[in-house]
Amino acid sequence: MVDQAVKEQLSSYRQSIDNIDAALVHILAERFRCTKAVGMLKAKYDLPPADPAREEYQIARLRRLAQDAHLDPDFAEKFLNFIITEVIRHHEAIAAEHGGATEKTV
Template structure:
């Protein structure tokens, strides 16, 4: 039988993986930001965001996660990515 400590260690491992994936995601989105800056594209892309929100909703449903929670996660990530893209554009 698992102990509370065992379960918490599993949660900690998952959290570590999530943060590592965030780091990888932001490395790629920073490259997108440099591409956009070099090509005169805007930081925000509402059409892409709409597609991503739909995709996230479908993934959430597939994995049994509350779609509203998944949308709030994605909104926070997009907000940060747009800010990063705006900073990249200002500095290039």
């Protein structure tokens, strides 16, 4: 049988995790609202959905931030690559809707 104090501490940690997960969802939603605006601008001016130089910069930047925060930089890079892939997919869809560029690279 687990001590009541241990159960309470576990519950407290889990509540914190639930709150952080909710915050992450809201932050991601806001990020995608911003990237949608970028996609609309790119479509309007017939710019390519992907920007490899920007992506490379962002990955390096996120790796440094992760390292400073004592988070595995490889994990942070995988996470950002997942987001970038999704953003590019959205930008390609927006471009297709507006008859613009659908190429993944410049």
